[in-house]
Each structure stands twice: as structure tokens, then as C-alpha cells.
Amino acid sequence: MPATSSQPRRPRSGSRRDEAARLAVLHAADDLLVERGFGALTIEAIARRAGVAKQTIYRWWPSKVEILLDTLIEDSEKRIPVPAEPPTLESVRGYLRGFARFLTRDPAGKVLLALIAQAQHDPDTAKSFHARYFGPRRGHERDMIARGIDAGEFAPRLGPDATMDALVGPIVHRALTGSSIPRDLVDTLVEDLLTPRSD
Amino acid sequence: MPATSSQPRRPRSGSRRDEAARLAVLHAADDLLVERGFGALTIEAIARRAGVAKQTIYRWWPSKVEILLDTLIEDSEKRIPVPAEPPTLESVRGYLRGFARFLTRDPAGKVLLALIAQAQHDPDTAKSFHARYFGPRRGHERDMIARGIDAGEFAPRLGPDATMDALVGPIVHRALTGSSIPRDLVDTLVEDLLTPRSD
Amino acid sequence: MPATSSQPRRPRSGSRRDEAARLAVLHAADDLLVERGFGALTIEAIARRAGVAKQTIYRWWPSKVEILLDTLIEDSEKRIPVPAEPPTLESVRGYLRGFARFLTRDPAGKVLLALIAQAQHDPDTAKSFHARYFGPRRGHERDMIARGIDAGEFAPRLGPDATMDALVGPIVHRALTGSSIPRDLVDTLVEDLLTPRSD
Amino acid sequence: MPATSSQPRRPRSGSRRDEAARLAVLHAADDLLVERGFGALTIEAIARRAGVAKQTIYRWWPSKVEILLDTLIEDSEKRIPVPAEPPTLESVRGYLRGFARFLTRDPAGKVLLALIAQAQHDPDTAKSFHARYFGPRRGHERDMIARGIDAGEFAPRLGPDATMDALVGPIVHRALTGSSIPRDLVDTLVEDLLTPRSD
DNA sequence: GATTAAGCGAGACGGTACGTCAGGTCTTGTG
DNA sequence: CACAAGACCTGACGTACCGTCTCGCTTAATC
Structure with missing residues (x-):
């Protein structure tokens, strides 16, 4: 690749x-x-x-954005691959923790934040970001969620896409506002959003 | 003002x-x-x-960012005031729905997104954005959550700050990636994150 | 001016x-x-x-050519003004000698040569060169010749314009080919071309 | 060749x-x-x-100038050969008329003008232009003049070299300034400069 | 016939200058 | 004194050519 x-x-x-x-x-x-x-x-x-x-x-x-996308795609495939096997609660938690670490500690995480930002300023960036990075990755994430549901591993109340936003959104938001991402934030999100309520 | x-x-x-x-x-x-x-x-x-x-x-x-901040502060105080009275589940849901609408439909919402974006590119913007907009507003939101907890209206498992990120993060994330914000996303977030689990 | x-x-x-x-x-x-x-x-x-x-x-x-034209116009008005008074054979000879000295010795002469050259390469230069420098100057030179004829001071067999080319052309040509301009060249040209032949 | x-x-x-x-x-x-x-x-x-x-x-x-020189040399040998036989007033007039036509009508004349121009801008061009075109041609022209003098065909007051400049200069000058070259200019030059004055 | 050295089309590369745009500072006169 | 106007220095933009270089193919003389 x-x-x-x-x-x-x-x-x-x-x-x-x-x-x-x-x-x-x-x-x-x-x-x-x-x-x-x-x-x-x-x-x-x-x-x-x-x-x-x-x-x-x-x-x-064609633009510096495409350069950044090249590095981002290469790096994120290496550092935070979307689990390909049928997921468990544990593996999703691991994936999100890895993602949080990527955003806050890895230099490559800065690239992702910069591209999300630039996508707000420039429609071409938005298009390219979706086509080359966000779309494919979100696709894999959706598959992951869907497989977990099929396997009865978890039962979110939202659709796969909204579920991913609910899980990833808070992490990205804290990164965007320059806050650290406490471990229990990730853990609680997974628990609250992926496991069904008994009531 | x-x-x-x-x-x-x-x-x-x-x-x-x-x-x-x-x-x-x-x-x-x-x-x-x-x-x-x-x-x-x-x-x-x-x-x-x-x-x-x-x-x-x-x-x-001093910069175009401050111009935008001026308009944002004025507009967001008008359009999406943080509820001052002791909140209910319902009023928090209303606040978040209003916030979602603000981000996706209101021209002023574009200003907020642009500033979040620019804060990634420029440390001065980040500082100013926090000092003049995000800090104060987050403070009010924290107060709102804290008051709700005190009143026994809800019982999030996360601290007030992380709770707000968990609620607002997904909304912002969808706005940043250009997706619409379905009503049930907001509703489910409020329910899953603010009401205690029986288990 | x-x-x-x-x-x-x-x-x-x-x-x-x-x-x-x-x-x-x-x-x-x-x-x-x-x-x-x-x-x-x-x-x-x-x-x-x-x-x-x-x-x-x-x-x-609008271009470097116009810069050079500005300097050329200013310099050539100072250094080699076209005699305004009714000319004599002597004053024409003086004018041409001055012109020869200007082309070969004066740094400003290089500007004139460069502009003549550039006019061959670029039609805009040619147009501007004629409009701002060569046209007006040639006009004055024509007047000078015409006045000399009227006064009976000399009687060239060519029209004023061709006469000027016959006088100036050899000087310019030697400058363009990097040769010095011997004094007797100027003198002979004036004598052969401006005074009538007795036969 | x-x-x-x-x-x-x-x-x-x-x-x-x-x-x-x-x-x-x-x-x-x-x-x-x-x-x-x-x-x-x-x-x-x-x-x-x-x-x-x-x-x-x-x-x-080595440069585009050499390309042009190649075409110029080939073309000018074909179109405007310097008369090799002992010249007459008539043959010199013919040569100059041919030269004038070459400069104003023949596409190859543009090449000569361009090279004269470029020689002003670039010393290497000047050197090459002299070595490969102007020097040899001027040599032949000098020989032509000298032979004409020896034969008593004409008696210029200037040396062969200056004479050639006096004849060719006006023609080149008019070409450089974009004017046409009237036939009587050439004729008058030949007459005024090559035949001795009776006075 | 196989070898081999050059010519050739193609085009990537490190450069320089182009002419334009915006940034942020400043100066000048007007109200 | 604020303001409209706008000149100024700075520096990046994206493009065009420069002259050098490598690549793989073709073409002929020499072995």
C-alpha cells in the first residue's frame, strides 16, 4: 500500500x-x-x-494538504489499524485508547488534527480528507461495530455510524481543545454506549 | 455588552x-x-x-480571529445561552439540540467551527479562543452539570468536564466532518451518559 | 519634465x-x-x-523596459539634447559627435542600445520605445534638418527622415557591432550627405 | 556546407x-x-x-543563439552572397538592395536582427556572432570594397570598413526601428559615399 | 550474428525569476 | 484624534524554463 x-x-x-x-x-x-x-x-x-x-x-x-494526507494515511495504518478480526469490548477499548494516544502523543496525530481543521477552511481539503482518509477509515470502523453486534459482543442503541461518532467524538473534541484524554473517559464511553442497559 | x-x-x-x-x-x-x-x-x-x-x-x-471571536461571543450568547437555572434532563437535551442546530444551521455556527479549526493552526488563536469563548462557556456548562447532579436530576459516571465533552464531542465531531446530527444521537447521549445504570 | x-x-x-x-x-x-x-x-x-x-x-x-526608458529619457535630454536653434553644419556635426560619444562612452548609451535590442525581441518594447523615446527624438531631429534646409545651411538629397537615418545609422551600427566610432566617420558623413554636390 | x-x-x-x-x-x-x-x-x-x-x-x-547562427549562415550564404568578382557601382547597389530586402522581407532577416539584438544583451552571443557571421562577412565586404577601389570603380573617402558601416548602417538602422527602406536611400548612399566629389 | 557504444525521446530534478496577493506598518490629508 | 486612502517591505503563491541527469529503446559499426 x-x-x-x-x-x-x-x-x-x-x-x-x-x-x-x-x-x-x-x-x-x-x-x-x-x-x-x-x-x-x-x-x-x-x-x-x-x-x-x-x-x-x-x-x-497538488497541495500541501495532499502531502499531509500521504503521511497521515501511511502513519495511521501503521499506528492505529482498525481491528480486522471480530471485535470484543476489550479490543474496541484498546483501539480507542490507541486513537487517544495517537492524537495526543504521536506527532502524526497533529497531522490528523491539522487536516480536520483545514477541512473547515477549505472545501477541497474536506473532499480529499473524506475520500482518502476519513471515508475509508470510517468504513472499517463501521464494519468493526457491525461485526461486534452480529457476534452479540455488544448492543449499542445507535447505528454503527452514530456509535462511532459518540465514541470518537469526545476524544477528538478534547484533543481539539487541547485537553488531555483521561483513561476513564474512554472506558466509560465504551461501557455506556456499547453495552445494553438492563432497564 | x-x-x-x-x-x-x-x-x-x-x-x-x-x-x-x-x-x-x-x-x-x-x-x-x-x-x-x-x-x-x-x-x-x-x-x-x-x-x-x-x-x-x-x-x-489584533487579528481577524479576534473579529470572529467578537461576533461569536455576541451571537452565541444570544442564540445558545447556557441554562442558568437548575437543569433537568429535558433542559440539557434542549440545550444540546440547540447547540447542534447552531452548528449545522446557523451561519454563526460556521464561525465557531472556523475558530476551533484555526486554533489547531495557531497557538495565539487557541489561547484567545479559550480565554474569551471556550473557557467561560465550559465553566457555565460545568456549573450546569454540577447543579444537576446536586439536585439529583442526573448522575453521570464521569466528572462534569468529561461529561460535557462526552455530550458535546460527538455533536462537534459530526459537524466537523460535515455530517448531519440526527436527533436520536443527542437524545441517546443524554440518556446513556447522564442517567445512572441500574446494574 | x-x-x-x-x-x-x-x-x-x-x-x-x-x-x-x-x-x-x-x-x-x-x-x-x-x-x-x-x-x-x-x-x-x-x-x-x-x-x-x-x-x-x-x-x-509595467516592465523593466519602462524603467530603462525612464532613465534613458532623462539622461538623453541632459546629455545629447537636439539643438533647438537653427542648425549649422558645425552644430549638426557636434550633435552627431556627442551622440557617438554617448553610445560608446556613456553608461546611459548602453541603455539605448539595450532598448533597441529589446525592441527586436518584444513588440511591446518596440511600441513603447517609439512612443516615448524614438518618435519624439526623431521628430526633433527632423525639425532640425528641415530648419537647416530652410535656412540654406545644407541641402541633403534625401528627405529629413532618411537623412537622419543615413547619418545616425552608421554610428548606431558601429556601436551595435562593438566597434569604436572614428571621428572622420562622422565628419565625412555630414559632408557627403548634407552638402550638395556640385556635379 | x-x-x-x-x-x-x-x-x-x-x-x-x-x-x-x-x-x-x-x-x-x-x-x-x-x-x-x-x-x-x-x-x-x-x-x-x-x-x-x-x-x-x-x-x-551550446545555446539557442548557435541554432540561429546555423540557420542564418546557411540562409545568408544562399540569399545574399557577397559578390566575389570585381564589383561595379551597380553590383554594390544590387548587393545593398538585396540586403535591404533580406532584412525587411525575408524571414531569415528576422534572425539576423534578433542576433544583432541578442548580442547587445549577452557577450557570448556577441563573440559568437562576430566569429561565425559578422567577422567573415565583413571580411568579404571589405575585400569587395578594396577590389572596387583598386579597379578605380569607386573612390570612397572613408576606409573600406567605415565605408561598409556607412552603407549598411542606415539600412540596418531602419530595419531595427521598424521602418521600410526606400530604394532611393540605398541609391543615394552608394552615390554619395562611393563616388568622389568633384569639388 | 552478437556485441557495444552512441543517439534519441522522455521526463525528473535543483534552480531562478516571473507577476500577483496579502500581511502588517507607515504616512498624509480630511472632518 | 479617528478615519479613508494608499505606499511600502516582506514573503509565499503557482508557473515557466533553465541546464543536468538518468532511463530504456533503437540503430549502426566492429568484432
Whole structure:
């Protein structure tokens, strides 16, 4: 899974894409975002930091948002994979804890927050964010929830999608407002929203 | 309620602040944000639209974020006041429904989303957003929850702050990802999180 | 005679044009052309050398050619004014000698050569060069010749315009091909072309 | 007459230079210059138009100026050969008329004007222009004049070189300033400058 | 015929300059 | 003294070419 921004061009002749440059750009963008913030994340700064010509960036990425999406997709697949096996309460709790840790501690979490933010400012970002990151991931999460329900592992009162929002929303909200995410928040959400009430 | 960004200056002589200009700027900012998005919200554009000199803006507001904060504070106090009286389950549900409507339907809701977003990009925005909007409002919300608990109206398993995040987070999250907010999401959150479990 | 590129704007309020900046740009352009050649004469280099923002240049001049025209017009009016009084053979000879010296020795002469050159490459330059420099000057030169004929001072066999080309062309041609301009070239041209043949 | 920019390399094996590519480049450069002007004459545009790789151009020509020189040399030898036989007043007049026509009517004349222009902007061009075109041609012209003097055909008051400038300069000057070249200009120049005065 | 060196189309790459836009500061006159 | 107007320096934008480089294919002379 290359997570490249576009379909890999296959020219019959000519130089191939310089992998070192690609990685340099990805890392430069990541580093700049973490160290200096989104405001300092300009194409010129990325090019400077990566030791790469501006045109090389424009050749492969239509905007800095796509660069961030490339890093985010690659990182989040590595760090917070959506459990593929039939889930248990425990594994969902683990997934959400991992997600909370990702958002608050992992530099890559800053990328996700920045993209959610930028999606508010720019419709193109919103579209791309949904198409390349949020849509697919939410799909996997829905599957996870649905499988858990089928297996009788839990019984949320909301549909799979709303359930995920109810679980993930508070975590994201605390991250967005710069608060830490206490462990019992995650635990209580899982318990309150996924297990059926006896009444 | 002046909601001005700085303490009202009291010059000994000379003109006082031009109220018409102040309102023109506020409205221009608001309109531009709604019509053309945050990306088009530049100081120059605001000045142009408001028929005001750039310097007049810089004289009174340190940044466009403070302009938006001015409008947000004024609007949110009007449209979604935090219930002051001892709350009931019903009144909290009403508050959250109003909040959801504000975020998805009210133009002023776009201002809040934009500010949450901008706070991710810029530490100064984050600081100001907390000091002038989020901190105070969250304080009132905490009070509301605390009063409800004291009155025995509900019994959340989380602290007041985390409870508010658990309630508001999903709403904000859906708004941020461009989804609608179904009524039963709010209702179920209130029920699952505020009423104690019998088990 | 301001030799400004456009009609002097007269704003009712706001800062006036910065004369120091205007001169800095003119001199920077001149110096760069002489020191490093037309190839190094970029807007960015002029701005750098003049200690002026690029935008300040674009605000007042549509192209570097107009900058050069400004300096050329100012300089050539000072250094090689077309004689206004009824000319003599002697004064025409003096004028042409001055012109030859201007082209080969005066740094401002390089500006004229560069503009003649650039007019070959770019139709806009050609148009502007004619409208602002060559047309008016040629007009004065024609008048000079015509007055000399009227006064019986000389009797060229060609019309005033062609006569001027016959006189000036060789000088310009030698300058363009990097040759020096021997004094007797000028003298012989004047004698052969302006005085009538007895046969 | 190969008119190639460098001595023909003699590889031990491998393909020889592709003549079709060479001609395609020459014609593309010529066409572009005439159709779109020197400003549009970029290596990339030539390569595009010629259907040739950029590297193929850089392999054989050090600069676009050399390409133009190749076409100019070939064309001017064909169109305006310097008379080799002992000249008459008539043949010199014919040569100059041909030259004037070449400059104003022949597309190849544009190449000469462009090169004279570019020589003002760039010392390398000047050097190459003299070495490959102007020097040799001027040499032949000088010989022509000298032979005419020896034969008693005419008796200019200037040296052969200055005489040529006096004859050619006005023609070039009018071409450079975009004027037409009236026939009597050439005729009068020849008469006034080449035949001795009786006084 | 196989080998091999060059030519060639294609195009990625690090650069420089383009002309434009907005940022934030300042100056100038008007009310 | 606030204000409209707007000049100014700064710096990023996205684009066009520069000249260099590698890649894989084709083409011919040499082995």
C-alpha cells in the first residue's frame, strides 16, 4: 500500500520518480508541522527543509494538504489499524485508547488534527480528507461495530455510524481543545454506549 | 455588552471610536466567512467589503480571529445561552439540540467551527479562543452539570468536564466532518451518559 | 519634465510616491545593466539592489523596459539634447559627435542600445520605445534638418527622415557591432550627405 | 556546407547524428522566431515544436543563439552572397538592395536582427556572432570594397570598413526601428559615399 | 550474428525569476 | 484624534524554463 498521492505513473522511458525526494518532502512536511505549526507549513518551507525544488513538490502533489494526507494515511495504518478480526469490548477499548494516544502523543496525530481543521477552511481539503482518509477509515470502523453486534459482543442503541461518532467524538473534541484524554473517559464511553442497559 | 477586543479607550479629546465602522467590520467578516469561506477571509477583503481602511481594523483588532471571536461571543450568547437555572434532563437535551442546530444551521455556527479549526493552526488563536469563548462557556456548562447532579436530576459516571465533552464531542465531531446530527444521537447521549445504570 | 512612466496620480489622501525609492530603482537598473548586462537585469535583482520591494516596482512600472526608458529619457535630454536653434553644419556635426560619444562612452548609451535590442525581441518594447523615446527624438531631429534646409545651411538629397537615418545609422551600427566610432566617420558623413554636390 | 556548430564527431560505433532531428530543430527555431518572436524562443519550445528531446538540442548546440547562427549562415550564404568578382557601382547597389530586402522581407532577416539584438544583451552571443557571421562577412565586404577601389570603380573617402558601416548602417538602422527602406536611400548612399566629389 | 557504444525521446530534478496577493506598518490629508 | 486612502517591505503563491541527469529503446559499426 504505497499511499502515493496519485496513481503511479508508468512512463515507458525517462527517469523514475525519486523516492528519496518523496520521503524528504513527507518528512519535511511532518517535521515542520510539529515543530512550527500549520502556519509555517508553506510549500516553500517544505521545499527548503527537504532540500528539494519547489517544482518537484508541485509535480507530485497538488497541495500541501495532499502531502499531509500521504503521511497521515501511511502513519495511521501503521499506528492505529482498525481491528480486522471480530471485535470484543476489550479490543474496541484498546483501539480507542490507541486513537487517544495517537492524537495526543504521536506527532502524526497533529497531522490528523491539522487536516480536520483545514477541512473547515477549505472545501477541497474536506473532499480529499473524506475520500482518502476519513471515508475509508470510517468504513472499517463501521464494519468493526457491525461485526461486534452480529457476534452479540455488544448492543449499542445507535447505528454503527452514530456509535462511532459518540465514541470518537469526545476524544477528538478534547484533543481539539487541547485537553488531555483521561483513561476513564474512554472506558466509560465504551461501557455506556456499547453495552445494553438492563432497564 | 461591548464584546470589544480591548478595554474601551477613553481619549481626552479627538474623535471617539466609530461604531458604524465597528459593526461594518464585524458584519463584513461574518458575511465573508459564510459566503466565501475562511480562506477568503483576509483583512484586505474585510476592509474592502466593510468600506473601511485597513488601518482602522488593525487599530482595534489584533487579528481577524479576534473579529470572529467578537461576533461569536455576541451571537452565541444570544442564540445558545447556557441554562442558568437548575437543569433537568429535558433542559440539557434542549440545550444540546440547540447547540447542534447552531452548528449545522446557523451561519454563526460556521464561525465557531472556523475558530476551533484555526486554533489547531495557531497557538495565539487557541489561547484567545479559550480565554474569551471556550473557557467561560465550559465553566457555565460545568456549573450546569454540577447543579444537576446536586439536585439529583442526573448522575453521570464521569466528572462534569468529561461529561460535557462526552455530550458535546460527538455533536462537534459530526459537524466537523460535515455530517448531519440526527436527533436520536443527542437524545441517546443524554440518556446513556447522564442517567445512572441500574446494574 | 518628470519623465515618469505614467500620469502623476493625485490621490486626495494617503502617502505620496516615495521619490527616494523611484530614484533607487532607476539607478539600480542603470547600474545593473552596465555592470552585469541585460541578462542580469531582472526585476528581482533591481529590487534587491535598490533595497526596494518587488511590488513597489510593479506598482509604478509595467516592465523593466519602462524603467530603462525612464532613465534613458532623462539622461538623453541632459546629455545629447537636439539643438533647438537653427542648425549649422558645425552644430549638426557636434550633435552627431556627442551622440557617438554617448553610445560608446556613456553608461546611459548602453541603455539605448539595450532598448533597441529589446525592441527586436518584444513588440511591446518596440511600441513603447517609439512612443516615448524614438518618435519624439526623431521628430526633433527632423525639425532640425528641415530648419537647416530652410535656412540654406545644407541641402541633403534625401528627405529629413532618411537623412537622419543615413547619418545616425552608421554610428548606431558601429556601436551595435562593438566597434569604436572614428571621428572622420562622422565628419565625412555630414559632408557627403548634407552638402550638395556640385556635379 | 555543414554549418554545424561543432566538428563532426567520429564515433567508433553507435548511431550517427540524426539529420532529421538537426533539421527539425533548425526549422522549429526559425519558425518560432518568425511566428512568435524571440521571447517565445525557448529551448523547451523548440524541442516541443521539433518533436525532439531537450537533451538532443543540448547535445549539439551550446545555446539557442548557435541554432540561429546555423540557420542564418546557411540562409545568408544562399540569399545574399557577397559578390566575389570585381564589383561595379551597380553590383554594390544590387548587393545593398538585396540586403535591404533580406532584412525587411525575408524571414531569415528576422534572425539576423534578433542576433544583432541578442548580442547587445549577452557577450557570448556577441563573440559568437562576430566569429561565425559578422567577422567573415565583413571580411568579404571589405575585400569587395578594396577590389572596387583598386579597379578605380569607386573612390570612397572613408576606409573600406567605415565605408561598409556607412552603407549598411542606415539600412540596418531602419530595419531595427521598424521602418521600410526606400530604394532611393540605398541609391543615394552608394552615390554619395562611393563616388568622389568633384569639388 | 552478437556485441557495444552512441543517439534519441522522455521526463525528473535543483534552480531562478516571473507577476500577483496579502500581511502588517507607515504616512498624509480630511472632518 | 479617528478615519479613508494608499505606499511600502516582506514573503509565499503557482508557473515557466533553465541546464543536468538518468532511463530504456533503437540503430549502426566492429568484432
